[in-house]
Amino acid sequence: MNQLTAQAPGGVPHLTHWQGVWRWLLLAFALVLSLGVAQVVHAQADPDREMSTGAPGIDADQWRQVRSGETGDNYRTSRYESDYNLINSSGETWRQWRNRWVSPFGLIVIGGMIVIITLFYLIVGRKELEGERTGRKLFRWPLFLRALHWSVASLFIVLALTGLNLLFGKFVFRGLFGDAFWGGMISASKFLHNYLGPIFGVLLIVLLVCLIKDNIPKKHDLEWFKKGGGMVGKKHVDAGFANGGEKAWYWILATVGVLVVASGFVLDFPNFGQGRDTMQWANIIHAVGALGLTAVSIGHIYIGTLGTEGSLEGMTTGYVDETWAKEHHNLWYEEVKDQSVSEQELVDRRASKGAGDSPATRSS
Template identity: 35%
Template sequence: MTAVRALGFLLLLAVSGVALAQQQAPGVPSGSPEVQSSAPEVGAGRGGTNNSQQPTSSEQQPATGQPRSAAPEGIAPRPAVPVAPIVAPPPFTARGGPDAADVELEEARRLGVVRGMVSIPNQSAGILVQPVGRDWRSWRTTVLTIAGAILVLGTTALLAGLFFWKGPTRIEAGRSGRSIARYTWLERFNHWMVATSFVILGLTGLNITFGVYVLRPVVGPEAFTALTWWGQAAHQFLSFPFVIGLAGMLAVWARDNWPTRVDVAWVKAGGPMAKGHPPAGRFNAAQKALFWFQVGGGVAAAVTGYLLMAPAVLDNVTSQQIAHFIHGAMAMVMIAVILGHIYIGTIGTEGALEGMSTGRVDFNYAREHHSVWVEEQLSEARRVVAPPDARAAGAD
């Protein structure tokens, strides 16, 4: 029993000696902890000063959990390097470069538009800024409105003054009591289809341009909104019979509206301002000019109108604005010209309206205004009544 106690006492002394030897290792002061913390002293870090020596890339870093060896004797420790505080960057607009507004302005000056990116088929929805749109709006609200009002109202006033000053053009020889066929039922049907659709197109278009200034103060906002909505629908749907009628006019009247030498002589004689009635065919030079203007202007107005009805066909807003410019300007000019045509064909010339209402006109009216055409009709009638190869009765 005594031997066991002695053996245990010796084992305890051996373990204590080993632990004491490890604590008294060379280069490590007595009482130092086994593992030193790598955290910097108080005050070290961003904006502060770390007084502890920082290892360089050439120094061997101790393994984790191992005591750090002291610097060799005779070498002075490196001085601490002060670390400047990290300052937050200034805002984007204060960095000396252009801000977002300047970038957009420069883009607008260079390209005319500031465009974004969209994922829908209508790419025009991506346009954010379009300075040209201000020019279009100015033209739409000032030039078109003022010039259109002057043109339409000026033409109306001129025709009214002409009627009260001169009155209608009478049949100089008076009515003969006989008539001559001038238009077929197909020609009259096509004419009235074009005329009716054009009148409604013109009125609804004028309402779009002037209604907010003229009509809304009279009928009120609610009634004006309903009227404009239905007017827009009529404006779109009645464009189709108008275009069909234009095609019909080309089919039935194009041959009779080609310019001839008779038209040149009619213009040289003074046309409608000449004394008397210069010779003319089925249509005089003024009527032929009206025909081709109405066909060309109608096609231009129809094409631009359909492009405005389907804006996705045009790939940018500028093209839509050009289409609107052509459509509006052509419509105003056509309205003014057709006002003159309506005046001459109704109250301005005696006997003219009968041709489009009944298909026949007075013989004296036809001979005074379209003498060459009357002679052609009489020659054709004589040929039909008495063919060239016909023989007189009793000749054989």
């Protein structure tokens, strides 16, 4: 007779001792497996239990030490610079600065500037020329500087809009158009911002170099500010080729603008050894500077277009009317008034391809 089975009279095999053992082993294995699955599910539902399971021996006090930035053999890794902690506290600090301070700052300064300019326009109105136009023109901006100015201005507007979208877009466009549209929009904004930024930086430096001699501060600029650019008192304020306000805008670009460009390069090219802390500080500096520049640029755009009669003509045609030059840049006008030409002379010059691309003598 076989050791494992015994044949019953009816031909039906009986379970032997070993078959019973295997049945109990299978039952025990199923029980252990079910308990293990239950443990995993419970750990996933309970973060504290998951933490203690994944990292036994680490309690809440130790995690608070890690979060506070304390370092030690148990917390240190081999990563570069600020990545030496299991939890990088500086990342949370950056997030708080960005969300609690930088974003509200942007809304306040840009929104405030728009409100101020709107009220100013509604109450004071446009600055019209006091005298009649003479019809005689003075050459002010050569073609190269006009092209450079509009290139920088166009790039600045694109960068400002894409930057604002990166900072605030999800709060506006995501809710209006949905995730799909907003996702494509934010990707396009990031692409344009990253690739046009370096071009803007290079052109801005070239523009600043070309204009520096016309924007050296002079004594009469202080008087210009005291009289609010002519808003205080009845007399015109002395100004050379560039008035006090234009010089202020120039030096804002030469300081804050260059700082924004430099921090943008740090963010755009993270392959020169800069670590996470450096990138986070560069991001804060870049955002604050760019938001401030955007706010001030709104004032510059208003004054150069809608706010002052005749200002835009100089940057589109290169020429300004004698009356405009006399009222806004009287010191410069006195030096170049004998170089004025009539509109018919301009037509003749352009017809003969001698469009007068040599600027009149400048006084800053």
